[in-house]
Amino acid sequence: MTTLQQFRIRATGHDATAEIQSAIDQASARGGGRVSLLGGEHVSAGLVLKSGVELHLADDALLRSVPEYDAYRHTTVTVIAEKSNRGMIVARNAENVRITGPGRIEAGGEHFITGDDPDVGTFIPAEFRPRVIVFERCRGVGLDGLQVAGSPMWTLHLADCEDVTIRNVTVTNDRRLPNTDGIVLDACRRVLIEDCAISTADDGICLKTSAGPDGTAIGTCQNVMVRRCSVSSLSCALKLGTESFGDFSSITFEDCKISDSNRGLGLFSRDGGHMRNIRFSRIEVDCRETPDGFWGSGEALTVTVVDRRPERQAGAIENLLVEAISGRMEGAINLVSTSAAGIRNVALRGITLAQEPGPLGTGLRYDLRPTFADIAPSAEAAGRANAWTRGADGRILGLIDYPGGRPAIYLRGVEGLVAEGVTVKRPAPLPEGWNGEDIVEETN
Secondary structure, rough: OOOOOEEOOOOOEEOOHHHHHHHHHHHHHHHEEEEEOOOEEEOOOEEEEEOOOEEEOOOOOOEEEEOOOOHHHEEEEEEEEEOOOEEEEEEOOEEEEEEOOOOOOEOHHHHEEEEOOOOOOOOEEEOOEEEEHHHHHHHEEEEEEOEEEOOOOOOOEEEEEEEEEEEOOEEEEOOOOOOOOOEEEEOEEEEEOOOOOOEEOOOEEEEOOOEEOOOOOOEEEEEEEEEOOOOEEEOOOEEEEEEEOOOOOEEEEEEEEOOEEEEEEEEEEEEOEEEEEEEEEEEEEEEEOOOOOOOOOOEEEEEEEEEOOOOOOOOEEEEEEEEEEEEOOOOEEEEEEEEOOOOEEEEEEEEEEEOOOOOOOOHHHHEOOOOHHHOOOOOEEEEOOOEEEEEOOOOOOOOOEEOEEEEEEEEEEEEEEEEEEEEEEEHHHOOOOEEOOOOEEEEO
C-alpha cells in the first residue's frame, strides 16, 4: 500500500515557486500526496500540478501570483484564449489532481490594466494576460473550497477534461476588467459544478468547445450539471458558446441565482457544433442594461444561431427546456437564428418575469454579436477586437432595432416552440420604443 506524501510549506512572503514545484514533483513521483501551503503569504510564478497531487491552501493561506506575463513562460497550454497561451497553475495530461481551500489565490489582475475605455465603461486590458488555473486533458479533477480573486483573464479553464467536480469555489474579479470569465468548461465530459459563488465582468459559468491548433474541435461538452450557484456577471451568467466547434449535449443548470447581471441565460451557436438536450430549471434572474459595448443588455434569456464565418455554418440548437424562471429583466427574451441551422423544439414553462425600463435605453435592440465583423473588422472600423466594432454610421455592428419596438419575447428562425405558463409583467402605459405586442415573431 502506497503512503501518500505530505508536504507542508511555510509562508515567507517571498518567491516560493521552486519550493512549491519541488514538493509537487516529489509527491507525484512517489505515488501522490498533498502539498499544503500553510497560513500566511506565499508568492509564486508558474506552477505545474502533476498526477496524484492535491495543492491545498490552508486556512488563512494566501497565494499571491507574480504579476508579470513572462513569469508564466514555462506554464504554457495549447488552447489559446484572448492571445494567452499561459496559466498561473497548469496541469497537462494528469490524473487525480486537486486544488483545495479554504485559502485564497490573489491573481493580480490590477497589474494587467493599461488604460480606461470610457465608451463602454471598462478598463483596457494588457495585450497578454495569463489565466489563473488551466487544466488540459486531465482525468479526475477536483476544485473544492477555493477562493480566487482578481483574475487578469479567464479564472478557471478546464479543456478536454473528464470526471470533474468543482464545489464551493468563490471567484471575485474586478467588474470592469474584460475577459475575466469565472469558470470555463471547454469540451469537458462528466462534470458537476455546485455551490459556487462568482462575481465577474465577463461570463460567469461558460461552456465552450474550442478549436485546437489544427482548426478542429478539441472535443465535445457532455453530461454537465451546474446547481445551486450564485452568479453576478456583466456578460452572460450561465452560458453555452460562443466557441462552439464541437457538440454540446445533456447540459443542466438548476437552482441557481443570478443577480446584478447583463444577461441571465444564454446559448450562442457560431462554429458548427450542435447544442442538444439543454435544460435550465428553477433559476432566479436579475438582468440589467449595460452600455452598447457589452454583448447584450438586460435579457433574461438569449439564444442566437449565427454563421460568423461564411465558410462554416453554425450548429443547430435543439431540444431546449427553460422552466421555472423568475425575476426581472430590463431587456427581453430573444430566440434568434439568422443561420439555416435554426432553433428547434424549445419549451418555455412556468416563467414569471417583470420587464422593466432601464436607465440606458440599450435594451431596445437585440444583439447578434459576435459576428464576422467582430473577428474580421475593416481597417477603418473603430472598436476593440472580439468585443465591439462601429460602422461608418457610428452604430455598433450587430445591434439591431426590434421591429416595431421591444417586445417581451422576440422570435426569429424558431421551429417548434411551446410556451406554457409564461407571464411577463410589462409597465402600463408602455414606455416609448416598446412594442404593443408581447410576442413578436419575424420571418427570415
